[in-house]
Amino acid sequence: MEGNLNQRLRHLTCLDIRDMSIECEKTGGINLSQGICDLPLPPILSTAAKTAIDDGLNHYTRYDGLSELREAISEKLLHYNSIQADPRKEIIVTAGSTGAFYCACLALLNPGDEVILFEPFYGYHEYTLLALDITPVYATLTPPCWEFNAAELEHLITPKTKGILINTPANPSGKVFSRRELEVLADICTRHHLFIFTDEIYEYILYDGLSHSSPGSLPTAKDRVITISGYSKTFSITGWRIGYCACNEEFARQIGYVHDLVYVCAPSPLQAAVGKAVHTLPDSFYHSLGTAYEQKRNDLCKALQEAALPPYVPQGAYYVLADTSALPGVTSKEKAIYLLDKTGVAAVPGEAFYHREGGKNLLRFCFAKDDKVLDEACERLQRIKRFL
Ligand SMILES: Cc1ncc(COP(=O)(O)O)c(C=O)c1O
Structure with missing residues (x-):
């Protein structure tokens, strides 16, 4: 029967992230591998969701989402991202940002197209491209600052290249692309007529006083940018599946039709609740996110440093990559298993974020935890010192 499976997806095995979660559960360890945030959601959301259900908002919404939510997102895009998007034509509410990216690729790209992906990358980005028969072409970011070389990147462009994918702040590196870097990328994309897909799901989780820049706010690139984001991380509602994309009218319509085909709509009462929260919560709520996570980042990075697993201190998002050269093992999976065995802390093997040889000495730890x-x-990590 195996020959009957979709050959494009033959590499879609159990992701290392899930593997480590299973291993962790078996040993009763602390799971810092998966990006699930344990944090409570703002109370306004649960109240508004219950009210929406009780008020009978339990049916399909329009293909592009509830108008209240699109309007709230439009205001937020202008206010926070400096992006002008017409809520009637240029915003599609989606089943999470994952749904937005999948539908954008399906709507705008063809099998055989190439998209440039920065590595270390987020696994869903790579697998989404592969699932649609789009070839990821990898541009490696160099630690400790996770820089890219613009000339080398431009060299990767072929007649088949249709876009560049940016993730800022990035999972797993925590890189926050500067406005200058985005201008360089926008210039390349403009000269080569490429889309810019930009995943900004961690847009409010920034450290050290950094601010967020959106490629969609660059006047030169505006018409080629597909801005993707959502509320999973900002409101700690990963299971609600509320995301969106914003782009020009022609692309938005096509993405909306594809989203209708695949998902019909994001959950209606939850769209209403998120719309209410986006409309109501003050700026201070969003500012406090960065502050709360910054303390967690500092604590984990300090503990990793003390445990001889030096961290690449992230500028944003809620993951840290650590250099685990000190741990025995050839692959990062072996190192992750060793660490779990000796300390009871699970992390993701770095090779999950690279296409070839990279990441062997890296592990990713998630600090979106209580x-x-x-x-x-942090305490358990110190146990590793006895074995080094
Ligand atoms: C970079 C990135 N994009 C998207 C997602 C998923 O977002 P959503 O829940 O909106 O689909 C994640 C979750 O870990 C992520 O790290």
């Missing part, structure tokens, strides 16, 4: 859990993990 303080007590994180403190315990």
Whole structure:
């Protein structure tokens, strides 16, 4: 029967991230591998969701989402991202940002097209491209600052290249692309007529006073940018599946039709609740996100440093890559298993974020955890010193 499976997806095995979660569960360890945030959601969301259900908002919404939510997103895009997007034509509410990216690729790209992906990358980005028979072409970011070389990147462009994918702040590196870097990328994309797909799901989770820049705010690139984001991380509602994309009318319509085909709509009462929260919550709510996570970042990075696993301190998002050269093992999976065995802390093997040889000495730790859990993990990490 195996020959009957979709050959494009033959590499879609159990992701290392899930593997480590399973291993962690078996040993009763602390799971810092998966990006699930333990944090509570703002109360306005649960109240508004219950009200929406009780008020009978339990049916399909329009293909592009509830108008209240599109309007709230449009205001937010202008206010926070400096992007002008017409809520009637240029915003599609989607089943998470994952749904937005999948539908954008399906709507705008053809099998055989190439898209440039920065590595270390987020696995879903790579697999989404592969699932649609689009070839990822890898541009490697160099630590510790995760820089790219513009000339080398431009060299990767072929007649088949249709876009560049940016993730800022990035998972797993925590890189926040500067406005200058985005201008360089926008210039390349303009000269080569490429789309810019930009995943900004961690847009509010920034450290050290950095601010977020959106490629969609660059006047030169505006018409080629597909801005993707959502509320999974900002409101700690990863299971609600509320995301969106914003782009020009022609692309938005096509992405909306594809989204209708695949998902019909994002959950209606949850769209209403998110619309209410986006409309109501003050700027201070968003500012406090960065502050809360910054303390967690500092605690985990300090613990990793003390445990002889030096961290690449992230500028944003809620993951840290650490250099695990000190751990025994040839592959990062072996190192992850060793660490779990000796300390009871699970992390993701770095090779999950690279296409070839990269990441062998890296592990990714997620710090979107309750303080007590994180403190315990930091303490347990120190046990590794006895074995080095
Ligand atoms: C870079 C990135 N994009 C998207 C997602 C998923 O977002 P959503 O829940 O909106 O689909 C994640 C989750 O880990 C992520 O790290």
